[in-house]
Amino acid sequence: MSDEINASTNLHSEKFNAIDADIIFKSFDNVHFKIHRKNLESCTGGFPPAGFETLGEILPLTESASTLELLFQFIYPMPQPNLRSCTFEILAAVAEAAEKYQVYSAIYICVLIMEMKLPENAPMIFGHAGRHDHIYLLGKAAPYLIGKPLDEVASELPGHLIIPWIKYHMAWEKQLQKARLYPERNVSWALSDAVGYIFKFKEINDLKDLNAIFGDRNENGNAFNRYLDAWRDNIESNILGMKTFDKYLIL
Structure with missing residues (x-):
């Protein structure tokens, strides 16, 4: 099955399906996201730059559709998703994707909400903060882990x-x-x-x-x-x- 840009055999995100979008990503569970390059260039640091030529191909990403659906909302002028109401697993997935693709506004929000999730999720939060050098969050999570070996x-x-x-x-x-x-x-x-x-x-x-x-x-x-x-x-x-x-x- 071809990954040409006009492929119609895969699912499409309802929220990110603009006709004038100039780049298409595919989640690992085969959902397409039509995204505008100008938004990627102005709001992120880890996606292909405006001059990157995709040659009509759909670019596969390793994240799930549910994660990308939340993440891409941070690069458009629309209400941001309420990550506080998400499970910690969903929050963690969005946080990792935000770090990977350098979606800066999402990174900031995820750090704030992770602090709110302490102490219940301290090991995971501490690990995330350590991987990405979030010093403030490390300081907040550390006391809840000091009793571990x-x-x-x-x-x-x-x-x-x-x-x-x-x-x-x-x-x-x-x-x-x-x-x-x-x-x-x-x-x-x-x-x-x-x-x-x-x-x-x-x-x-x-x-x-x-x-x-x-x-x-x-x-x-x-x-x-x-x-x-x-x-x-x-x-x-x-x-x-x-x-x-x-x-x-x-x-």
Whole structure:
């Protein structure tokens, strides 16, 4: 079957089917999109330039029709699609296509909406941000992954982000050590009572759920409870003073 520009055997996008369009793309599921070159040239950086001659052929793309239907709306003067209502899988597909074809307005919107999707989709968002050097988004997603094993996260990162992630992980390890040592820097009478709390700090994730650590109260009187409050406040203050992951990056 020929891929000539007048082929009529494939489906056509209803939204992108202008008669005067001068380039046709085909999705991997065989839907044709008739697009104006001037829009590609003015709104993107990754599609064929105006001088590129297609010789009457239809250009195949690797994305699905549903992804391209959303993506191409960003290069025309029309209402942009509401990606916030999409599933994360659809959002991720559009985001990757936007990066691939350098559809800049779509890239910006996808980054904003991905931040809104945290923390539920943190691993995928962190991976996307890492692949495309979105420093701000990396900083937002990183705290939700810090409790994962160091090698597990590092193995998914581009090479230039591995050392910064190791440094960031080490900084959290130091905070875990500080949390365990807090009683030794305070009143000695509380040390024996505090031992049980010390043993609750087993891993980095414990620093992110201080309610679980300090929720057991009133067993040793108000003075000890005030001691626990001071301990917790010290941990929270130290964590707030930490550098975010994006501050470790030199890109």
